[in-house]
Amino acid sequence: MRRSAFFLPTLKETPSEAQIASHRLMLRAGMVRQSAAGIYSWLPLGFKVLRKIEQIVREEQDAAGAQELLMPTIQSADIWRESERYDAYGKEMLRFKDRHDREMLYGPTNEELITQLFRDNVRSYRDLPKILYHIQWKFRDEVRPRFGVMRGREFLMKDSYSFDMDFEGAKRSYEAMFTAYLKTFKRMGLTAIPMQADSGAIGGNLTHEFHVLAETGESGVFYDIAYDDLAAKGEIDLAALNDLYAATDEKHVPGGPNVPPPERLREARGIEVGHIFYFGTKYSKAMNAMVQGKDGEPVFAEMGSYGIGVSRLVGAIIEAYHDDRGIKWPESVAPFKVGLINLKAGDALCDKTCDDIYAKLGAAGVEVLYDDRDDRAGVKFADMDLIGLPWQLIAGPKGLAQGVVELKNRATDEKVELSVDSALARLVG
Amino acid sequence: MRRSAFFLPTLKETPSEAQIASHRLMLRAGMVRQSAAGIYSWLPLGFKVLRKIEQIVREEQDAAGAQELLMPTIQSADIWRESERYDAYGKEMLRFKDRHDREMLYGPTNEELITQLFRDNVRSYRDLPKILYHIQWKFRDEVRPRFGVMRGREFLMKDSYSFDMDFEGAKRSYEAMFTAYLKTFKRMGLTAIPMQADSGAIGGNLTHEFHVLAETGESGVFYDIAYDDLAAKGEIDLAALNDLYAATDEKHVPGGPNVPPPERLREARGIEVGHIFYFGTKYSKAMNAMVQGKDGEPVFAEMGSYGIGVSRLVGAIIEAYHDDRGIKWPESVAPFKVGLINLKAGDALCDKTCDDIYAKLGAAGVEVLYDDRDDRAGVKFADMDLIGLPWQLIAGPKGLAQGVVELKNRATDEKVELSVDSALARLVG
Numbered sequence: 001m002r003r004s005a006f007f008l009p010t011l012k013e014t015p016s017e018a019q020i021a022s023h024r025l026m027l028r029a030g031m032v033r034q035s036a037a038g039i040y041s042w043l044p045l046g047f048k049v050l051r052k053i054e055q056i057v058r059e060e061q062d063a064a065g066a067q068e069l070l071m072p073t074i075q076s077a078d079i080w081r082e083s084e085r086y087d088a089y090g091k092e093m094l095r096f097k098d099r100h101d102r103e104m105l106y107g108p109t110n111e112e113l114i115t116q117l118f119r120d121n122v123r124s125y126r127d128l129p130k131i132l133y134h135i136q137w138k139f140r141d142e143v144r145p146r147f148g149v150m151r152g153r154e155f156l157m158k159d160s161y162s163f164d165m166d167f168e169g170a171k172r173s174y175e176a177m178f179t180a181y182l183k184t185f186k187r188m189g190l191t192a193i194p195m196q197a198d199s200g201a202i203g204g205n206l207t208h209e210f211h212v213l214a215e216t217g218e219s220g221v222f223y224d225i226a227y228d229d230l231a232a233k234g235e236i237d238l239a240a241l242n243d244l245y246a247a248t249d250e251k252h253v254p255g256g257p258n259v260p261p262p263e264r265l266r267e268a269r270g271i272e273v274g275h276i277f278y279f280g281t282k283y284s285k286a287m288n289a290m291v292q293g294k295d296g297e298p299v300f301a302e303m304g305s306y307g308i309g310v311s312r313l314v315g316a317i318i319e320a321y322h323d324d325r326g327i328k329w330p331e332s333v334a335p336f337k338v339g340l341i342n343l344k345a346g347d348a349l350c351d352k353t354c355d356d357i358y359a360k361l362g363a364a365g366v367e368v369l370y371d372d373r374d375d376r377a378g379v380k381f382a383d384m385d386l387i388g389l390p391w392q393l394i395a396g397p398k399g400l401a402q403g404v405v406e407l408k409n410r411a412t413d414e415k416v417e418l419s420v421d422s423a424l425a426r427l428v429g
Numbered sequence: 430m431r432r433s434a435f436f437l438p439t440l441k442e443t444p445s446e447a448q449i450a451s452h453r454l455m456l457r458a459g460m461v462r463q464s465a466a467g468i469y470s471w472l473p474l475g476f477k478v479l480r481k482i483e484q485i486v487r488e489e490q491d492a493a494g495a496q497e498l499l500m501p502t503i504q505s506a507d508i509w510r511e512s513e514r515y516d517a518y519g520k521e522m523l524r525f526k527d528r529h530d531r532e533m534l535y536g537p538t539n540e541e542l543i544t545q546l547f548r549d550n551v552r553s554y555r556d557l558p559k560i561l562y563h564i565q566w567k568f569r570d571e572v573r574p575r576f577g578v579m580r581g582r583e584f585l586m587k588d589s590y591s592f593d594m595d596f597e598g599a600k601r602s603y604e605a606m607f608t609a610y611l612k613t614f615k616r617m618g619l620t621a622i623p624m625q626a627d628s629g630a631i632g633g634n635l636t637h638e639f640h641v642l643a644e645t646g647e648s649g650v651f652y653d654i655a656y657d658d659l660a661a662k663g664e665i666d667l668a669a670l671n672d673l674y675a676a677t678d679e680k681h682v683p684g685g686p687n688v689p690p691p692e693r694l695r696e697a698r699g700i701e702v703g704h705i706f707y708f709g710t711k712y713s714k715a716m717n718a719m720v721q722g723k724d725g726e727p728v729f730a731e732m733g734s735y736g737i738g739v740s741r742l743v744g745a746i747i748e749a750y751h752d753d754r755g756i757k758w759p760e761s762v763a764p765f766k767v768g769l770i771n772l773k774a775g776d777a778l779c780d781k782t783c784d785d786i787y788a789k790l791g792a793a794g795v796e797v798l799y800d801d802r803d804d805r806a807g808v809k810f811a812d813m814d815l816i817g818l819p820w821q822l823i824a825g826p827k828g829l830a831q832g833v834v835e836l837k838n839r840a841t842d843e844k845v846e847l848s849v850d851s852a853l854a855r856l857v858g
Contacts, residue, residue, distance in 0.1 A: 007496050007559055009550035033546060035501060036533070041546055042499040044561075050499070067436050070471040070479070072464060072583045073502060073566055074523075074535070094503075096525035098582075099570045104465070106503070106535075117462060117470055121438035130436055132473075137502060137566075141528045153527075154501045 001336070002358075003371040007044050010383050021216055022318035023148030025327050029387050031314075038145025038153030045387065046314065048335035050156065053313050054135055056187050056332065057158045064180035066131040066160050071113050073137055077103035079112040083286045092140045106139035111283050111305055114161040118301065119289035122163070125299070128291065129169050131176070133160035135310060149311045150218075150271070156311040162304040165293065167280075170302040174206055174278050175238055177306040181210055181274050182236045184308065188317055189330030190273075191231050193223050195246045197275065206278035206304075211248070211270030214319040220249035221270040224260045271316045278304040321411075327388030328411045336369040338427055339389040341381070343396030345374045353395050353405075357420060364428040385410065393423055430765070431787075432800040436473050439812050450645055451747035452577030454756050458816050460743075467574025467582030474816065475743065477764035479585065482742050483564055485616050485761065486587045493609035495560040495589050500542050502566055506532035508541040512715045521569045535568035540712050540734055543590040547730065548718035551592070554728070557720065558598050560605070562589035564739060578740045579647075579700070585740040591733040594722065596709075599731040603635055603707050604667060606735040610639055610703050611665045613737065617746055618759030619702075620660050622652050624675045626704065635707035635733070640677065640699030643748035649678035650699035653689045700745045707733040750840075756817030757840045765798040767856055768818040770810070772825030774803045782824050782834075786849060793857040814839065822852055 009030045018024040026032045031046030042050055058068065077095070080086035094106040107113065114132060122130070135158045145153050162173035178194065185192035190212040197207045211221050223246040230240060245258050248270070252259070259265065281300040283289070290298040309316075321328045331337060338361060342354040351372075358370045369389060371380050377396070384392050392408040399405055404417045407426065418426075438459045447453040455461045460475025471479055487497065506524070509515035523535040536542065543561060551559070564587045574582050591602035607623065614621035623637040640650050652675035659669060674687050677699065681688070688694065710729040712718070719727040738745075750757045760766060767790060771783040780801075787799045798818060800809050806825070813821050821837040828834055833846045836855065847855075 004555075005494075007498070007550075007556075007561060030550075033549065035542060035545065036503070036505040036531075039501045039503055039505075041501060041542065043546075043550075044496045044498050047497060047499050065434075067473045068476060069436070069473050070476050072468045072470060074465070074468055074568065074583050076465040076468075091528045094525065094527065096523065098523065099520045099572065102465075113464060113470065116464065117472075120462065121436075121459075121472075126433075127436075132436060139503065143528065154503050 001369050003369060004373050006369070008387075009043070010386060018148065020147050020150070020319070021322055022150060022315035025318055025322055025386070025388075026148055026315065029327060032149060034148075038142060038151070040149055040152060040154070045335050049314050049329075049333055050311060052333045052335075053188065053317075054156070054158075054310050057184055057308055057310060058135065060180045060184040060187070061131075061133050061158070061160060063183075064131070064176045066133045066177075066180075068134060069132055070134045070136060071107070071110050071117075073106055073139070075105055075107045075110075075113055077105055079116050079287070080105065083112050083115075083283055085112070092142065094139045094141050107136075108138055108140045109157075109305075109307075110134070110136075110159055111161065111303075112287070115283045115287045115289050115303070118161075118163055119284075119287060122291055122301075124292050125165050125294055128301070129162065129164045129173055131160055131162045131173055133158060133306075147218075148315055150315040152311065155309065158308040158310055160306040162306070163301045164303075165291070165299060166302060170278055170280070170304055171206070174276065174304050177276055177304070178208065179236050179238060181276065181306070181308070185210065185212060185273065188313065188333050190317065190320060192273065193221060193227055193246050193270065194241065195221065195223075195248055196251075197277075208276050209248070209272050210274035210276075212273050212316050212320060213268050214271055214316065215269055216319045217269030217271045219270055219272070220252075221268050222247050222249070222252045222259075223266055223268070225264050225266045228266070271312075271319060272309075273313055273316050274306075274308045276304065276306040322388070325382070326386035329388045329390055331390045334390050335387075336367040336389050338366060338368045338391045338393055339384045339387065340368050340370040341377075341384060341392060341394045342370070342372050343377050343380070343394060345372055347397050349400050350395055350397055353400055353420060357393065357395070357405075357424065360424055361427060364424075366427055391427060393427070395420075430798050432798060433802050435798065437816075438472070439815060447577065449576050449579070449748070450751055451579060451744035454747055454751055454815070454817075455577055455744065458756060461578060463577075467571060467580070469578055469581060469583070474764050478743050478758075478762055479740060481762045481764075482617065482746075483585070483587075483739050486613055486737055486739060487564065489609045489613040489616070490560075490562050490587065490589060492612075493560070493605045495562045495606075495609075497563060498561055499563045499565060500536070500539050500546075502535055502568070504534055504536045504539075504542055506534055508545050508716070509534065512541050512544075512712055514541070521571065523568045523570050536565075537567055537569045538586075538734075538736075539563070539565075539588055540590070540732075541716070544712045544716045544718050544732070547590075547592055548713075548716060551720055551730075553721050554594050554723050557730070558591065558593045558602055560589055560591045560602055562587060562735075576647075577744055579744040581740065584738065587737040587739055589735040591735070592730045593732075594720070594728055595731060599707055599709070599733055600635070603705065603733050606705055606733070607637065608665055608667060610705065610735070610737070614639065614641060614702065617742065617762050619746065619749060620656075621702065622650060622656055622675050622699065623670065624650065624652075624677055625680075626706075637705050638677070638701050639703035639705075641702050641745050641749060642697050643700055643745065644698055645748045646698030646700045648699055648701070649681075650697050651676050651678070651681045651688075652695055652697070654693050654695045657695070700741075700748060701738075702742055702745050703735075703737045705733065705735040707731075751817070754811070755815035758817045758819055760819045763796075763819050764816075765796040765818050767795060767797045767820045767822055768813045768816065769797050769799040770806075770813060770821060770823045771799070771801050772806050772809070772823060774801055776826050778829050779824055779826055782829055782849060786822065786824070786834075786853065789853055790856060793853075795856055820856060822856070824849075
């Protein structure tokens with residue numbers, strides 16, 4: 001994509017309404033614009049990141065055997081009355097009547113609708129287990145939406161729902177999602193720590209929040225340093241993880257049971273990006289979702305639900321990867337892999353070399369943002385650092401006279417001068 | 430995907446509420462389920478088709494130079510007051526108040542929001558032209574939603590918006606979208622006829638509806654048979670197309686001006702799947718969206734908008750491609766390319782051969798739905814015809830004893846017996 005044609009309105013000034021780094025940087029880098037309180041438009045650069053994150057989430061769900069479908073944003077109030085959550089949900093639920101005066105709502109989550117789909121379409125134990133998921137916009141009418149996409153009102157969530165015949169099956173589904181979540185966050189460059197969350201009446205310890213570590217995280221977290229060893233090994237050892245202590249500051253009791261000794265306890269900041277629950281037959285009983293068991297007797301489905309905040313992750317990744325100058329995208333979610341800077345647009349050799357590099361990288365399937373604007377070098381450097389693409393390839397008249405371009409790694413600031421061919425070889429593959 | 434694990438609730442009976450073929454077949458083939466009047470959940474099979482159609486639309490938009498972004502579903506009433514459409518829009522607009530009593534709505538279209546984005550972020554003629562688009566769910570509260578996804582209330586639409594400095598630029602944008610639309614529909618196996626639509630006060634003849642031909646189409650269309658020649662040639666000749674007559678029955682006047690003689694006039698049925706408009710400065714003036722011109726003077730942007738009914742296309746394609754037994758998907762939008770039928774699940778040779786075929790096709794990137802269920806052959810044949818995958822590969826004990834499988838083309842019903850290797854060679858690549 002040529003910068004001169006790209007709809008990328010970067011800002012020099014920091015917008016006064018933004019209190020945290022990711023919000024500031026998403027506005028300044030032209031990724032999003034607020035259209036109403038807590039409601040954002042995703043401009044092309046931000047949308048590309050959102051889609052990459054969504055695709056990683058999708059691939060790991062599919063790999064775990066979950067099947068994608070898509071439920072609508074608007075739901076009937078009727079099914080929420082069946083589960084007895086309609087009155088309980090409160091003001092966060094956006095409610096309205098349609099032109100025929102039927103009570104409707106914008107779905108804040110989908111337990112009711114998926115249970116209805118299951119009840120109406122699944123009959124036999126032979127059809128189980130099933131994990132169904134969708135990636136769909138939700139609306140929660142927060143009192144004080146803030147922190148940009150981190151706590152918006154309209155937000156993109158991946159929510160999965162598992163259906164099993166018994167607790168053992170439900171536990172297997174839970175563990176499959178648990179593992180998929182760790183893989184998902186890892187692919188985005190994030191260290192996610194699963195924390196025991198509130199234990200509901202049923203299911204006990206089968207509920208975890210996943211917090212990614214970021215210095216600017218919203219909540220304090222305490223965890224066993226053995227997590228860092230496991231993360232460094234790159235393995236996902238479910239048994240080992242389950243024995244380790246981890247808790248948010250809300251739940252952490254210094255010196256409490258299971259808390260490791262001070263030399264094994266690490267304190268950090270975290271951002272919640274996922275939450276998984278086993279809730280047994282809560283919804284299947286309330287909504288009468290039964291399948292025929294092997295012995296012919298009807299059985300209420302054992303269920304769980306599993307959420308990932310997809311749009312929130314864009315903010316969380318920026319919180320984890322930025323500096324004073326801007327964003328430092330991990331390659332797996334970067335909107336483009338390479339930012340190509342033409343230091344002197346209009347100069348014949350600069351233009352020809354950059355056009356050639358741009359064409360070759362494009363042909364090799366490498367995504368490039370080519371700053372071909374007639375603007376000062378300082379503006380281009382600052383803009384490219386702000387946007388935060390993993391690699392910057394800088395071509396100017398002085399270097400080209402010597403046959404070299406400069407390759408800069410945004411994360412490390414490491415710069416090397418090398419021939420165009422060597423630079424291309426490094427960036428391709 | 431193995432049929433035994435796939436969430437694909439096909440129906441033997443035709444649901445009584447469905448009046449047209451695509452609605453009946455989408456319910457019977459387990460593609461969608463209605464959750465409220467005119468509001469559907471897309472089950473995995475239907476969702477796969479929806480995504481393929483969406484991707485074709487996206488690729489042709491990108492190829493035409495349009496840039497994708499994503500605007501939210503919920504909008505503030507304020508911008509609709511600026512354009513003076515808030516009161517005018519009527520009951521089709523779903524309106525509500527948020528918890529702070531602010532008037533909001535579920536976007537039925539996005540002229541206001543994109544104009545606001547443009548106004549707030551684009552300053553100079555150097556940033557033009559721009560075509561911006563998104564693929565997002567819309568809501569229109571139809572009095573009588575019907576025909577399944579063909580006239581739903583919550584529906585997926587691709588809407589593009591062009592911004593130019595003058596009429597000549599706007600006309601170029603219009604023509605780029607016009608051409609992109611013809612390519613888009615052609616890739617889905619559809620013949621789309623552009624019809625002159627209502628001419629608004631401004632823009633005159635720069636508005637077209639695109640109707641795809643289907644025997645069960647909702648409206649009658651009349652067109653010059655030269656369209657068929659152009660379509661057969663596979664060329665998109667904008668000048669030639671613009672001179673040809675085409676009109677829906679609402680606008681057609683037998684023997685009227687420009688109407689070709691009877692021997693050159695064809696009457697058919699059509700389904701509207703796209704609509705493009707040039708509307709000049711209607712919104713930019715109402716919302717004060719100006720950029721600085723070359724001479725330094727501010728200029729109101731010349732705009733156009735361009736819609737494609739993405740979810741509606743699923744129904745339209747089925748209307749164009751089905752028979753008494755079920756759907757006949759064009760390969761470009763088929764949920765899977767191949768349906769593999771194991772005629773005797775449990776038979777060692779059948780299982781081994783099918784498992785092998787399934788693995789090899791999967792490794793070659795061919796999408797396969799493998800009916801591995803322990804069920805009668807008749808059930809499997811009927812189900813596979815209903816679902817309508819382009820190719821059926823049928824393996825049974827008798828044929829395998831002779832070393833052959835059967836390959837059936839769903840569209841033509843042509844069947845051939847051939848070796849497994851020959852069948853694989855035909856399906857790969």
